[in-house]
Amino acid sequence: MYIDSHCHLDHLDLEPYGGSLDAALDSARQAGVSGFLLIGIDSHRFDELLAIESAYPDVWLSIGKHPLDEKLEQPAPQLAKQAAHPSVVAVGETGLDYHYAPDQRQEQLDSFREHLNIAAQVNKPVIVHSRAAKQDTLDLIGEYQTRVRGVLHCFTEDLDMAMQAVELGYYISLSGIVTFRNADALREVAAAVPADRLLIETDSPWLAPVPHRGRKNEPKYLPDVARVVAEQREMSPRQLADLTRANFFDLFALAGAGESNP
Ligand SMILES: [Zn+2]
Numbered sequence: 001m002y003i004d005s006h007c008h009l010d011h012l013d014l015e016p017y018g019g020s021l022d023a024a025l026d027s028a029r030q031a032g033v034s035g036f037l038l039i040g041i042d043s044h045r046f047d048e049l050l051a052i053e054s055a056y057p058d059v060w061l062s063i064g065k066h067p068l069d070e071k072l073e074q075p076a077p078q079l080a081k082q083a084a085h086p087s088v089v090a091v092g093e094t095g096l097d098y099h100y101a102p103d104q105r106q107e108q109l110d111s112f113r114e115h116l117n118i119a120a121q122v123n124k125p126v127i128v129h130s131r132a133a134k135q136d137t138l139d140l141i142g143e144y145q146t147r148v149r150g151v152l153h154c155f156t157e158d159l160d161m162a163m164q165a166v167e168l169g170y171y172i173s174l175s176g177i178v179t180f181r182n183a184d185a186l187r188e189v190a191a192a193v194p195a196d197r198l199l200i201e202t203d204s205p206w207l208a209p210v211p212h213r214g215r216k217n218e219p220k221y222l223p224d225v226a227r228v229v230a231e232q233r234e235m236s237p238r239q240l241a242d243l244t245r246a247n248f249f250d251l252f253a254l255a256g257a258g259e260s261n262p
């Protein structure tokens, strides 16, 4: 059974499920996805996110401020408190996106640093978004190397960066982008990441994998990501599921604490 290491469950398109998150999760479970890390990026709706997390034993919660948040420059006074909540297993997503917001570099760096400080404080891993921001991302996570580890989610940078991040204690999570026709370089990354540092995700509702492109993404499409990654690593989808599941609980140890059968 797979674990979706990064999904925005509160942003899913639930229309095909009559508005029911319950039904959407069930359909993912039937497709072989049995764990979901809800990436909370709306800390003003923290109570709502907590309610989702506490309704399902196979849903865990992370909280942060997305680097493309329109109000990134405003501090999130509640963030440190929310990150310390016992139901929160990680901090983020945070990070740097110079592809979509090159003019917000300083705001993004400040926010990323704030998240790293909080992660160090609460002793939880950090979830990092990095797009066209290789060197700055490496510099910052390097600065916190002894205090914070985490994951580079929806990885799209190059193999050299993946390997440097691994050296710094990070995991690499691959999304549906690895299934795209023009993603040969990323498929090389999928083959080369050390086995104990690999994760998979949907990043739903965005970035639906082949053959669902153009539709809203959802956790039940994770097996389509997994199939391509498994192929690259010359292993069965089943083996990949076991591997990435074990890695997930290694990194997100607090999620594993509530798991009866890790
Ligand atoms: Zn992201």
Ligand SMILES: [Zn+2]
Binding pocket: 006, 008, 039, 093, 203
């Ligand atoms: Zn995300």
